[in-house]
Amino acid sequence: MESTTAAVLNAPLPETPRNSRAPKTAREKTAAVVFRAFRIFVVLNVTALFFPQLNPARISELINRSLSLFTCAISYSSISGNLGRAISRGWVTEASLRVLNLYCIVVVVGVALMAAGACVSLGNNPLKKLGALLSFVGGGAQFGGLVGILYVYNFFTRLENSHRITPMLPPVIYFYFAMAAVAVLFSIATFLLIPRSPKGTGFKIETKFQLFLMILPFLALAFVFAYLPLYGWRYAFFDYEAGGTLTRESFVGFKWFTMLFQNAATRRDIITVMRNTFAMSGLGILTSWVPLAFAVFLSEVKNSKFRRLVQTFTTIPNFISWVLVYAVAIAIFASDGFVNSIINQFGGEASHNYLMDSTHMWSRMLAWGMWKGLGWSAIIYIASISSIDPCLYEAATIDGAGRFGKMWYITVPSLFPTFCVLLLLAIANVLSNGLEQYLVFSNPLNRNALRVLDLYVYDLGIGSGLIPLSTVIGMFKTVFSVTLLLIANRVSKILRGESIV
Numbered sequence: 154m155e156s157t158t159a160a161v162l163n164a165p166l167p168e169t170p171r172n173s174r175a176p177k178t179a180r181e182k183t184a185a186v187v188f189r190a191f192r193i194f195v196v197l198n199v200t201a202l203f204f205p206q207l208n209p210a211r212i213s214e215l216i217n218r219s220l221s222l223f224t225c226a227i228s229y230s231s232i233s234g235n236l237g238r239a240i241s242r243g244w245v246t247e248a249s250l251r252v253l254n255l256y257c258i259v260v261v262v263g264v265a266l267m268a269a270g271a272c273v274s275l276g277n278n279p280l281k282k283l284g285a286l287l288s289f290v291g292g293g294a295q296f297g298g299l300v301g302i303l304y305v306y307n308f309f310t311r312l313e314n315s316h317r318i319t320p321m322l323p324p325v326i327y328f329y330f331a332m333a334a335v336a337v338l339f340s341i342a343t344f345l346l347i348p349r350s351p352k353g354t355g356f357k358i359e360t361k362f363q364l365f366l367m368i369l370p371f372l373a374l375a376f377v378f379a380y381l382p383l384y385g386w387r388y389a390f391f392d393y394e395a396g397g398t399l400t401r402e403s404f405v406g407f408k409w410f411t412m413l414f415q416n417a418a419t420r421r422d423i424i425t426v427m428r429n430t431f432a433m434s435g436l437g438i439l440t441s442w443v444p445l446a447f448a449v450f451l452s453e454v455k456n457s458k459f460r461r462l463v464q465t466f467t468t469i470p471n472f473i474s475w476v477l478v479y480a481v482a483i484a485i486f487a488s489d490g491f492v493n494s495i496i497n498q499f500g501g502e503a504s505h506n507y508l509m510d511s512t513h514m515w516s517r518m519l520a521w522g523m524w525k526g527l528g529w530s531a532i533i534y535i536a537s538i539s540s541i542d543p544c545l546y547e548a549a550t551i552d553g554a555g556r557f558g559k560m561w562y563i564t565v566p567s568l569f570p571t572f573c574v575l576l577l578l579a580i581a582n583v584l585s586n587g588l589e590q591y592l593v594f595s596n597p598l599n600r601n602a603l604r605v606l607d608l609y610v611y612d613l614g615i616g617s618g619l620i621p622l623s624t625v626i627g628m629f630k631t632v633f634s635v636t637l638l639l640i641a642n643r644v645s646k647i648l649r650g651e652s653i654v
Contacts, residue, residue: 184281184346188274191288191339195271198264198295198332201325203381209299209326210257212306214319215239218398226257236318244314253305259298260329266291267336272366274343276358278350285344292336299329383631389624409621413629419622425601426609429515433605434583436519441579444527445572448534449564453556464535467528478525479593482508511599518590518603533575534568541567570649577645581638584630606630 201207202223210225211218215235224231232250239245267288274284309320358366389410392403413419447467454460470478485491486507493505541564549559588607595603604612606626614623646652 184343187339187343187346188271188281188284191336191343192271192274194332194335194339195264195267198329198336199268201328202261202264203377204384207325207328209260209323209329210253210302211323212253212302212309212320213245214321222257223261225254226261229254232257239318242314242317244317245309245312249305249308253302256298256301256305259301260295263291263294263296263298263333266294270340272369275362275366276356277354278347279354280356280358281347282344283356285340285347288336289340289344292333292340295329295336296333299326299333302326386624386628388621389628391621393621395618395620405621409625412622413625422609423626426604426606429602430584430586430605432515433518433586434579436515437522438576438579438583440519440523441576442572443523444530445534445565445568447527448531448538449560449568451531452535452538452564453560464528464531468532469528470525471529473525475525475589475593478521478590482521482594508594509596509598511602514599514602518594521594522590533571537568537571538564570651573645573649577641578638581634581641583637584634 203221205211205219205221208220208222208225210216210222210232211220213236216232217235220231229251232254233240233247236245236250240247240250268291270284270287270289270291272284273287274281276284303322303326306320306322309315309318312318387399390404390406391399392405392408393399397403413423451460451463454463483490487493488506492507545563546559549563554562584606586605586607588605588611591603591605591608592611595608610623610626610630613619613626642652
């Protein structure tokens with residue numbers, strides 16, 4: 154009996170299969186295919202919200218053609234902006250425009266519900282049914298909002314002065330109707346195809362899909378603010394003026410591209426701008442080790458209160474706008490500023506305005522930039538120092554290493570990989586100096602020394618109204634920066650055996 158019990162206890166446990174999920178039925182496989190197709194439709198529907206050419210709410214010629222459906226939903230003033238005279242003359246009622254804004258909100262909410270349904274459908278069968286329900290409600294809401302837009306359009310056509318507001322029905326509205334119908338049909342189909350789960354089955358979603366849904370909002374923000382603006386590159390191929398439209402007649406092909414190199418004045422400006430840009434970026438790269446050194450020495454301060462005080466004091470300037478920094482500079486270096494006041498108190502007669510002086514502007518901008526960003530740039534190094542194994546320092550102490558020895562042989566080598574990554578990224582962004590600092594510090598005397606590429610594009614586009622030419626320069630900047638990033642990534646792969654992208 155004892156031997157039998159021992160044999161049972163010592164018997165190996167049955168192995169648990171890695172994938173314990175039951176195989177999918179034919180209905181579940183069909184539902185999965187339908188959901189994949191539906192998610193593609195949802196992505197198209199969400200993307201269409203941000204394109205002015207795909208705005209079904211532009212039911213009057215007086216509504217700004219540059220408005221997207223999303224803008225019409227979140228801003229009533231954008232709809233009524235060009236209709237102020239029509240409202241004051243009684244050609245159209247303000248209530249009808251508010252109703253149009255409300256129906257735009259309904260459409261956008263419907264699309265949001267469909268997107269939520271598509272995300273929820275990544276889970277198990279109960280979540281898939283919930284996703285189908287959300288998609289059904291979202292499709293119905295979108296359909297109802299579109300019907301409301303049609304109602305407002307018919308109301309416009311029946312107005313006594315309808316010819317003054319020129320009602321129009323954008324053909325893209327039928328695309329939105331089709332998307333709403335697809336959402337409703339897909340949700341019904343998937344709801345019927347997905348088998349009923351046993352009672353007590355909770356909502357579950359795989360870890361990989363959880364991670365994807367966590368990063369999805371950041372991907373959406375990156376798309377809206379980083380990739381969607383690339384649609385504006387089309388202005389480089391047109392003779393466009395602010396407030397105008399892109400038509401076949403205004404298409405000029407590569408006119409602005411050739412002008413960038415054929416015009417002598419433009420070539421001179423580009424040479425000056427690129428010299429300033431590379432000089433500013435080069436100085437920043439040459440001094441990129443300063444935050445690392447600051448972090449290393451700051452970590453050696455034993456008094457924790459003093460260390461936190463210094464770190465806070467050096468980090469706060471990063472959150473001060475350049476306008477306020479320039480105000481501080483005026484208070485210190487203007488003709489009646491602090492410096493000249495000190496000189497005058499000691500018997501001198503100083504009234505020099507250092508901000509109007511054009512000498513050594515590159516080094517001055519470097520000094521202001523380092524003062525503003527030193528503490529912030531050192532944060533990542535301070536975080537890396539805190540992750541270094543303390544046993545390394547204990548072993549170095551036993552071997553007789555002093556404070557500077559441990560800094561040089563342990564701290565600095567441990568921070569070197571982080572420094573290399575940041576350095577390579579800085580090299581890739583060598584053309585992106587920003588414009589705020591140089592814009593506020595520039596004046597007629599030092600403008601030639603401070604005009605970097607971003608400021609030059611701003612002056613061309615906003616100051617001179619040459620939007621196509623500034624777009625061309627922005628395109629070249631993007632292509633050059635991406636090329637530098639790929640080269641830096643290749644160099645990192647060769648030297649360190651690791652790539653940064």
